Every structure is written in structure tokens, then in C-alpha cells.
Amino acid sequence: MNGTTSELLKHSKKNNDSEYILEVKDLKKYFPIKAGFLQRTVGSIKAVDGLTFKVKKGETIGLVGESGCGKSTAGRTLIRLYEPTSGDIIFKGKNISKMNDGELRRTVRKDIQMVFQDPYASLNPRKTLKSILSEPMITHNLYSHKERKEKIQDLLDKVGFNPLFINRYPHEFSGGQRQRIGIARALALNPDMIIADEPVSALDVSIQAQIINLMEDLQDELDLTYVFISHDLSVVRHISDRVGVMYLGKIMEFAGKKDLYEEPLHPYTQALMSAVPVPKKKGVQVRERIILKGDLPSPANPPQGCVFHTRCPVATQMCSEQVPDFKEIRKEHFVACHLY
């Protein structure tokens, strides 16, 4: 944890530097459900259903939510692994939501990279460390042969890896080591932004801390912007500056970390926060645990009105009829709920 002064400094720097590196406007990603002999589209899975948020340069945005709420799909759509159904993704002033592969390669591929969840699946088992790390540079025709070698050494150094391992294969490394290779690969192109899709959920808790700390150090050193996707509330709290809470493809609440964790406004966020274990302290009131009833509704057939009304403890008639607007209730605190 940083000291108070440095945290303040960091914060003020970010406030001055209010340039948005990424703007997402009403992003939707529906997967068609095909059925029958002719494979007609009979419906769609609304995995991401209208995301709107902005990311400032150098900050970390956390996206949290239960399994199946569309946070991974959101990440993959942001980096254009998936074609968005509608909406805009504006990265560094360019709308990348409708670019084709060639345009993407020429413009933004270099600047946004991704770190994946499963370190065992994210590295090609038939490639050595060296060829895994040089692939990005070769693809974009960066550096000469000799410079590439130096760059690889530099990358390995950055993620704390022994350069002797350069000719080894992924199967010779542990999960944490592999995840660091994954991070090194993402850094190979000097990106501005990294989308981290549950980068630590497949790792042991002790290794999780190591990877999180590495990511924080790299952010300070290289001025990176992170979109950090996770279901782990404490990890997100630790690393993020601002956090978005997703439910069934929509953002329910989006606010600064402090606001969100200490004063959650949306009933869903309140329920989530009440599930985080807190150490008992004198004078601190023990929070009441809010237990949500029922299961996550199917994204193929989301509820009418507010998608959360089927499980919301304070839902009213209006909630089942009208979709609440995503509005700024306080400064930098957005909530989609009829209560406010």
C-alpha cells in the first residue's frame, strides 16, 4: 500500500490529467442463438447490453460482477476480439468499434494488449519463451534482430525472470511464472492500455499478491492504463482507482473505489459488499449480510425493466416496468437505479 502523501499525489496527478484514453458508449455484444436445420437465429444472448464508461489515462478501472455477468465478454469486445453488436469504442480519439482487422493492426493493436485468465492456456505449448516474446515485435516489424534480443532481456527483467530461461517451453514453468510471461508478452509492444481478464483468479493466493504487485509496479513505471476484470472484490479494491459493478451485461454502479466500497448506492452493490468479510474492529458496526434470493436470470431472456428487479430486496412496481437510467447521482458516481 502506498503512503497517504504519495496516494494524494497520484490522485492529483490523475485529476489534472483528465484526458480520457478510452470512451465506451452504449456498447452491446449479443451472441446469436441458432437452432434448427437451417441454423436460423432464434434469439440472442445479451452478454453485454449497453456499457458506458470512460477511462482516464494512467488509471485502473475495475470491472466486477458474478460469473456470467458479461465482464469477460466486455473485455474481449473492448479489445475487438469480438465484433460489437452496436455502440462505440473510442480509443485515443479513434473509433475502433467498426474497424476491420487490417485497420486495427495498423492503428491500435499495438496500443491495447490483454492479459488472460488461464496462464496454462494462454501460452502456446510449442513455442519457446523467446519466440513467444518476439512474436509481437515481428508482427509489427519493430526493431532489428539485435534490438529484439535486448528488448526481450529487458522484458524478462521487468517481470523478474531469469534470462537463462529464454529457450525453455511453457510447460517448464509454474502458473505464476507463466502469468508473468503473459504480462511480458503484453508489454512487448509498449502498449498504453492493458485489459486484464481475471489475471489472478487461476493462481494461488500468495502468487496473486506477487502478480498484483508486479502489475502495480509496471503501471507506475510505464504509465499504463488498466482495465482490470475480476470477480474478486478485494483484489479489485486493492488495484483499482474506479470500479464498475456489472450485472447481466449492464453496469449497475460506477464510482471511485472509495465511494463504491464505503458507500455503495445500488442495492446490488450493497449486497455484494456485504459479502466481503471484514475484520472485527472496536467501534465499527458489523454490517448486515444481504443475501440475494434466486439465481442470475438467463442473459438470453433478461427481465423486463431493471434487470436486477427479480432479486432486488427493495424493488417496486416501477422497477419491473421501466429500465432505470444510468445517471450521475454524485460527482463521478453513476448509478442505474430508480431509488435515486
Place this chain on the structure above:
Amino acid sequence: MSQSNVEISQEELQLNPHLKEKPDTLTRIFFRKFFKNKLAVIGSILLFIIIMAAVFAPLIAPYSYEQQNLIDKLKPPSSEYWLGTDRYGRDIFTRLLYGGRVSLLVGFGAVLGALIIGVSFGALAGYYGGIIDAILMRVVDIVISIPSFFLLITIVTIFKPSVGNLILIFALTSWTSTARLVRGEFLTLRSREFVLASKTIGTKSYKIIFSHILPNAMGPIIVSATLLIGGVILAEAALSYFGLGISPPTPTWGNMLQDAQNYTVMLTAPWYPFFPGLLILLTVLSFNFIGDGLRDALDPKSLD
């Protein structure tokens, strides 16, 4: 768990002398696993001998494959004729050597052709999916639904059966299973995270197909290819047996068997059908054993 992030010190080296050793490459692991499978090793040795014998047939063969000694017809194996002679007094050993050339050439050639067509179809269908997949796979379905042996017979009767023609025909009728297999592999591999990672890097599709997905699909492809070779050799023998293969006097194992399918020959000279039959059996068995061995050795999930 050693999370070493510093240079290897002298101390560490003494504690763990393996650190400086050359790491296990995938090839080395492959060979170690393959050599553990006794049958596969026996199969490889047998096949090596058969291939070498066929390649160096002119050097090994004691006679010419066309040379007839009508006085010595249907002689049993002796020191003069190692494996006996056939109806025209030709040396069976010599003819087996030359016959192997045709059989193996047709086998390897046809499977190579089938692999090229099958892998291209399967890779495109599996990688791109959607409408491309649907169209290519319907083509595969159509080819599969044609009774291939009757097609073979028809084509062979229209065109003069030569080695080149046979290779072409076998390749065109046997690529479908490879296409399906490759498509399946590509379907699973294309959504693996390392492929997605390459996409986010901006790697071009052809490079993802050839340098990321194909090497990982190589195991099943090689296995099915070895099994396919055995099948083609059998099919060639069957065609020749019906008198539709390579025409005599050029020997193939199949047309030697066909030549021996005479009741009197079978009774009076049982060694004549026995040896070509034995060679077909051994070759196909070897290919199957090797295929099994390769499957285990190339499967990353079976550790040592």
C-alpha cells in the same frame, strides 16, 4: 516452487545441478515417450527395413523382375530362389522387392495428397467457421457419401491404371477423414487463449493458422496419416487383386496375390501367395503400431 528472478548463483548451481542443463525440448520428450512403446519401435524397425529394401531393390535383387525361367516355374524356396518362383518361373523375392516400391509409393503419395487437401479444407473450415465451414463440410459430406471403392473401380477402368493415376485417385477419395479431424482440432484450438493472444497482438490469420494452430494439431494429423497409409496399401492390393491395379508384368504385392489366386497354385505352391500376403500384413501392422506409438508420444497429456 522456485520463483527465481536473479542470475543463478554458484550456490544454487551446487544445490541444483540441473539448472544449467539444456532444457528438455519437445522433440526429446517425444522420442523418450516413443521409445517406451515396444510395439511402435518394432514397427519402425520393420518398416525401415521394408522401405530400404524397396528403395535399394535393384541392388539387392538377385534377378530381374521380368526374367522368366519357365523350366523353374513354381519352385519352392531354395538357395537358388530364396522365396521360390511364380507361374512363369520369376523369382518371388525379386518381385516382392519391386512390388514394395509400387505399394509404398502409392501409399505415401496418396496420403501426402490426401493430407494436403484434407488439412487445407479442415483448417479453413475450422478456423473461419460460419458459412465457409458450412460450405466446405457439405463438400466433405458429398465426397464421403460416394461409395469410394466403386468410384475407384469406375475411374480405374476408364483411365489406364498407372502409379500416378492410382495416387491421384486414392488421394481424392481418402482426404475426407483428415478434413473432419483437422476441422475439429481447429475448432477447439481457435478459441484457446494463446490464439486469442496472438489475435490481440495483431498476428495475421495465415500466421496464426500455420504457426500456432497447425503445430498443435499435428499429433492427430500424423497419427491418422500413418493409419491411412496402411489403408491405402490394402486398397491398392485389393484393386490389383481384382486385376484393376498396376498391370503385370510390373509387380505389386496386390497383383502378385491376384496371380496366385488359382486353386492349383494355392495347393501346389502355397509359398507363392504366402509371401506377398505376409508383407502386406507386416507393413500395415507396422504402420498401425507406429500410429499408436505416435499418438501416445505426441499427446502432451500423457506424461512419460
